[in-house]
Amino acid sequence: MKITGKKSLLWWLRYPFGVYIVIFAIASLWILSLIILYFFTEETNRFISLESLKNPGSSIAVQFHYPFTSMALTTKNTYQSLLLAFLGLISINFILLTTFRIILELSQDNFFTDKAIKNFKILGFGLLAFGVIQGFINILISPQQPDLIQPFVFLITGFSLILMKEVFLKGKKMQDESDLVI
Structure with a gap:
C-alpha cells in the first residue's frame, strides 16, 4: 500500500x-x-x-x-x-x-507546493513561539529550577520543521526547473 x-x-x-x-x-x-x-x-x-x-x-x-x-x-x-x-x-x-x-x-x-511549504513554515515557527513562551513562563514559575524539557522539545521540533520547509522549498525549485526544461 x-x-x-x-x-x-x-x-x-x-x-x-x-x-x-x-x-x-x-x-x-x-x-x-x-x-x-x-x-x-x-x-x-x-x-x-x-x-x-x-x-x-x-x-x-x-x-x-x-x-x-x-x-x-x-x-x-x-x-x-x-x-x-x-x-x-x-x-x-x-x-x-x-x-x-x-x-x-x-x-x-x-509535496512541493506553496501550500505544503507554507504549512511547514507555520508549524515550525509556531512551535518555536510556543517553546519560547512556555520556557519564559516556566522560568517565571520556578526561577531556581525551571522545567525546560518541553520548551526544548518544542524548539528542536520547530527548527526541524523549518529545515524540512527548506528541503521542500528546494524540491519545489528543482521541480519548477524540471518543468521548464521539459
Whole structure:
C-alpha cells in the first residue's frame, strides 16, 4: 500500500484524524472556557474542583472536568500553572490542525507546493513561539529550577520543521526547473 497520494494510507487516515481533531477541539474549547472562568472568578462548580496534591506540603490542584467522561485536566492552583495549561491546550490544537493541513496536502501527492511549504513554515515557527513562551513562563514559575524539557522539545521540533520547509522549498525549485526544461 502506498503511503502518500490518492487511495494511500494518508488518504484514508485523514478521515479519522479529521474527526479526532474536531472532537478534540470541541473538548479543548470546553476546558479553555472553564480555565478562563476559573481564572477570573476562582469559583468552583461541578466541572471545576479543588483537590489537595498527595505530596506533603504541596499546593492545591484545580481540576477541570470534561463532560460525559471521568477525565479531568489537573494543574496547580496558580496563575502561572493555569496559563501553562491554557497554552498547552492551544499548542496541541495548533499542532493537530496544522499537521492535518500537511496530511491533506501529502495525501493528494502535493509535496512541493506553496501550500505544503507554507504549512511547514507555520508549524515550525509556531512551535518555536510556543517553546519560547512556555520556557519564559516556566522560568517565571520556578526561577531556581525551571522545567525546560518541553520548551526544548518544542524548539528542536520547530527548527526541524523549518529545515524540512527548506528541503521542500528546494524540491519545489528543482521541480519548477524540471518543468521548464521539459
